[in-house]
Amino acid sequence: MGDKGILTNEVEQKLGKTLDSLVELGGIWETVDGLAFKLAISGLDDLLGEKIPEPYKSELRGLITDVIEEQDYESAVEKAFAFLDTIIDIPGMDDEMENLIFTGLAQIAIGVIISLKKDEA
16 A cells, blocks of 8 residues: 555455455465455555545545454444544534434444344354
8 A cells, every 4th residue: 555545555465365265266376366366456446545535535544444454343433424524514504413413323323233243143
């Protein structure tokens, strides 16, 4: 990852390893597919990431890192809704009311995630 993409090197490697574990090619291909996935992810990230302006790029990088590296879904949801609150202006509604709406939506999303995680266990 350079300044172009939104993924950190660690996230790119983790995604490459995950894809490698999901795709069984066999033979010589199995020894190189992890590297190929990592290079493809990095290339796509650089290509698409350079089109995303700041501060959106930094916010997305933080959200993706929370989910992929730290598996902190609650923090990612809270950050995502807080970020949306800063870029979305609902006409006729003051900032305090907008914040309450986005906070409520974040709490609902976190509740759903917790419920789904409990079902997996």
